[in-house]
């Protein structure tokens with residue numbers, strides 16, 4: 150067993166780290182305050198190959214695996230959890246899923262734009278009334294012969310209001326539950342009957358747009374079904390198993406950033422005549438953060454490695470997502486405590502880490518849902534899948 154990253158992976162990680170330091174960090178706090186999303190930055194990330202992992206060269210893929218994607222997302226999230234999201238919205242969500250289930254025409258038409266970052270992607274399953282219970286969704290599509298007609302709405306969709314092309318999950322048989330779900334590729338700006346609006350009341354992730362879709366008879370061409378009608382739940386679960394990895398990588402970045410900040414501050418801040426780092430209770434806090442971060446890192450890298458080997462990885466990915474998101478929330482909270490009052494101030498990045506970290510326990514399936522998946526497999530009730 151070799152825990153070292155090879156030269157290529159180190160290079161990829163360092164490139165992402167440099168990008169975060171030079172292109173994101175200098176203007177981040179102002180952009181966060183304004184809630185500013187910059188589409189041209191997604192294209193810049195695309196041009197650097199950030200969204201090319203796990204995809205064939207003919208569609209812009211680089212031949213790099215998902216471990217490379219994890220390393221990049223982790224580096225970006227150390228600086229900004231908001232700017233980790235495009236890894237999921239471009240590469241791990243839409244592009245990988247269309248590459249897995251799409252027709253040759255769909256792959257050629259959509260994947261290159263997502264990889265380049267010039268076509269903004271998304272995936273839409275959550276609704277106002279259903280989140281964890283994906284199969285309980287209400288949005289439906291009627292077969293109108295030459296096209297599908299979609300009615301309903303989606304909520305809490307990352308990049309909805311800026312999205313060019315992405316994945317939509319809807320029921321094509323409302324009596325069949327999960328077996329009645331179908332995946333579609335939609336183009337919201339071009340398809341009549343689709344509107345979107347931003348959600349502007351978020352606690353954090355202010356540079357990552359989140360919005361709602363309304364479908365009032367949206368016309369979707371027949372050729373935009375992804376996979377087969379009725380196969381949508383399988384497509385969705387497969388997609389979530391990829392996007393969960395991206396979320397876990399982001400959580401690792403947040404946990405690592407909180408640990409680094411806490412260590413630095415604990416060495417600098419003097420109370421009772423010595424740096425607070427020399428007080429044993431503070432050392433205990435640092436140790437807890439460090440252990441959770443390291444354990445999560447091993448889980449996340451292993452899940453990525455399994456995917457790169459083409460091995461089943463749902464069990465490990467859910468474990469990684471659960472451990473990393475809980476580690477992120479824990480680390481951000483401990484870091485805030487170590488900063489004392491300054492942790493409570495918006496002049497320091499700690500409170501942003503704290504706010505952003507809470508999203509990680511919710512997106513791509515809450516911690517409870519990850520526990521259900523993990524326990525189902527641990528108990529032998531469900532098989533571990535790709």
Ligand SMILES: Cc1cc2nc3c(=O)[nH]c(=O)nc-3n(C[C@H](O)[C@H](O)[C@H](O)COP(=O)(O)OP(=O)(O)OC[C@H]3O[C@@H](n4cnc5c(N)ncnc54)[C@H](O)[C@@H]3O)c2cc1C
Pocket residue numbers: 271272273274275278279280281282304305306307308354359508511512513514515516517518521
């Ligand atoms: C910033 C942000 C970005 C998002 N981006 C997207 C996106 O791009 N696409 C998308 O489709 N969705 C997105 N979401 C939605 C997200 O995936 C859902 O919010 C999430 O799946 C949880 O659903 P819910 O909010 O409806 O909570 P609910 O499902 O209502 O759950 C509420 C609580 O009940 C618990 N619970 C529910 N069922 C069970 C159970 N069986 N056992 C134990 N506990 C249970 C949950 O763990 C949770 O604590 C985003 C959300 C946020 C906050």
